Amino acid sequence: MQSILPSTCKFMAVVKANAYGHGDVQIAKELNRAGIFSFAVATLAEGVTLRKHGIKGDILILGYTHPKDIPSLKRYRLIQTVVDYSYAAMLEDIGEKIRVHVKVDTGMHRLGESYSHIDNLKAIFGCKHLLIEGIYTHLSAADSLRSSDVAYTRQQIGRFYDAINQISHSGYAIPRIHIQSSYGVLNYPELDCDYVRVGIALYGAYSHPQDQTKVSVDLLPVMAVKARVSAVKEIPAGDAVSYGRDYVASRPMKIAVVAIGYADGLPRNALDSQGQVLIHGHRAPIVGKICMDQLMIDVTDIPGVAQGDTVTIWGQDGTEQITAEQVAANSNTITNELVSRIGSRLERVYIRHKQAK
Structure with missing residues (x-):
């Protein structure tokens, strides 16, 4: 800059x-x-x-x-x-x-x-x-x-x-x-x-993922948000997930419960056709309503998911990346609001970039 x-x-x-x-x-x-x-x-x-x-x-x-x-x-x-x-x-x-x-x-x-x-x-x-x-x-x-x-x-x-x-x-x-x-x-x-x-x-972020600017700079995101899998369970076709029973399994599914929710700053309306997280280098869709302290993801087609595994809410996992701008856009807000609402109970771990002086 x-x-x-x-x-x-x-x-x-x-x-x-x-x-x-x-x-x-x-x-x-x-x-x-x-x-x-x-x-x-x-x-x-x-x-x-x-x-x-x-x-x-x-x-x-x-x-x-x-x-x-x-x-x-x-x-x-x-x-x-x-x-x-x-x-x-x-x-x-x-x-x-x-x-x-x-x-x-x-x-x-x-x-x-x-x-x-x-x-x-x-x-x-x-x-x-x-x-x-x-x-x-x-x-x-x-x-x-x-x-x-x-x-x-x-x-x-x-x-x-x-x-x-x-x-x-x-x-x-x-x-x-x-x-x-x-x-x-x-x-x-x-x-x-x-x-x-x-x-x-x-x-290291723009307010919107589609923003165009006169000057191009190489912005590198400073923050990644991660959480742990707290439980993994199998549910039969026809069972509903989370509050309101809005999401109903269309097939037998494996669901991972992730220990993060809207009390941690993740917007409750982050679930839409593109509401996803990363786990084991794969994208996993969020299913059901996001809760205060938990959210659920579909890991049916992702092998080896277990309790304690790391889930990336935004950031990079392997070759896959979800940006804060994308999560904000999916939630009908801007990146500024999304990151500034990150809750105090999320531990902040600081790692200096290898190229930083």
């Missing part, structure tokens, strides 16, 4: 939501070892967790922090996003120096002071107690190459720079700028910014 960016642009690793389910502390430590010292999180608690575990560098809170918790910003050396003008005024009234980045709403209509409220933006920059170290926006359709979405993204970018120019013409120094998230980098790498906020691509 860094190789397609201007040399002056720094990498801001987005490690919110437990680093998209990968484990925020472990991921951030590895990034520190790789020379990354700028991070983005969603909440104060996420930032505090990183600091308590020795993560070095700048940590930007992208979301709202309640006024009662503002003292923790200084205590843990965190940077707060100014979510709008009224929030800036509240921070200013505290009367203490607070490190911030200013968010500009250019059309996402989530957080940020509107690009059209120039007087409010100037007033934010005029706050004496706010140490403004950055200004940024978020692109709502950067993942799409449809002409209408590209036009809207260009409009957002134009709105952002127009607001910056007006702030600058009023005599205020413009701090470090960041616009792009993962797809902003992949589709608009030419933007001259000081940071890029890389999220899902950092973990």
Whole structure:
């Protein structure tokens, strides 16, 4: 990702939501070892967790922090996003120096002071107690190459720079700028910014398996999800499997019960015509409804399946591979949601790639 960016642009690793389910502390430590010292999180608690575990560098809170918790910003050396003008005024009234980045709403209509409220933006920059170290926006359709979405993204970018120019013409120094998230980098790498906020691509995945981008990069998935076979049983034709009796065996079958379910983050609706897992290097279809703690698979034609065997929910087994993007698409969601919902009771085992330095 860094190789397609201007040399002056720094990498801001987005490690919110437990680093998209990968484990925020472990991921951030590895990034520190790789020379990354700028991070983005969603909440104060996420930032505090990183600091308590020795993560070095700048940590930007992208979301709202309640006024009662503002003292923790200084205590843990965190940077707060100014979510709008009224929030800036509240921070200013505290009367203490607070490190911030200013968010500009250019059309996402989530957080940020509107690009059209120039007087409010100037007033934010005029706050004496706010140490403004950055200004940024978020692109709502950067993942799409449809002409209408590209036009809207260009409009957002134009709105952002127009607001910056007006702030600058009023005599205020413009701090470090960041616009792009993962797809902003992949589709608009030419933007001259000081940071890029890389999220899902950092973990070697796209949001959708069919996504096309202007720039092609070799993304390697960081996460594989595996579980154990807890039981193997034979059932006669005509018997039903799992809740609701929706799946009925059309022939005598061998069923393996796998110790993972929707409480672990696997979507309950992951079962459709392509709902599969890998075992012994073969694809095995999921049968019956996914339960809270278990799911069942058809291993009738896969020899030697036994209790304790490893099942790959997504990842690689032999020459076969199921990607997180495919599982997400089968579940009518995006990879970002799928991986960030991985439950805490799944043990995370970290293995450094042999080519990693």
